[in-house]
Amino acid sequence: MRHIDCALAGASDFTLDCTVEETQQNGRTVLVVAAPDGMFRRFEKVADGRGVIAADGVEESMAHWVSDRVLEVSVGQDRYRFPATLKPDTGPSDDATP
Template identity: 45%
Template sequence: MKRIGGILVVLATLTGCGEQAPSAQRQAGATAQAEPVDDGKADCALGGSHEWVHDCAVERAGKMLTLRHPDGGFRRFRVLDDGRGLEAADGAEAAKLTILDDKRIEVVAGSDRYRLPAQIGATRRP
């Protein structure tokens, strides 16, 4: 797992409005490795599954991020301002964050995994 120290992670705003048009790659039926699309959903692999599906609804209200599972379950996270990305907002399981590339992060909480769009850049030191 990559360490995040010294890197600023800013989660992209996910509104669920679905107004952003899919990229040409998605229209052509490309896999989940294509450019992320803000359609109000995130890729998720739940309950220890190895299969990723684009089926977890994303809700953002201020600093709170809720990821809703198709079966009605959900996870809540708090978006952090200190460059660490996010942390579990409730529950006993801590969130672990991994940078996948310059546009996505993977968040693991318990046996659930999520891939979210993010803007990643180096922090400046005074």
């Protein structure tokens, strides 16, 4: 388990308060992100250029690069910053590996 920056419930500032654990479920790589209050979200790693998507729930996730090594993912009012790397043959809008 590792810590990542998150800004929850519409907060403007990021804090290193969330944890993320990577698991395998039915052949998929799933990232389980837990907040300090016990709330959690699940994200699935995808290889279609988005990096990660929401793995459950009705809210869509949106991802964008905030630097060449950080992928920011938003779901509702919550934002998460995953350390990530671009595949060597892709550009910033292409595939990420969190």
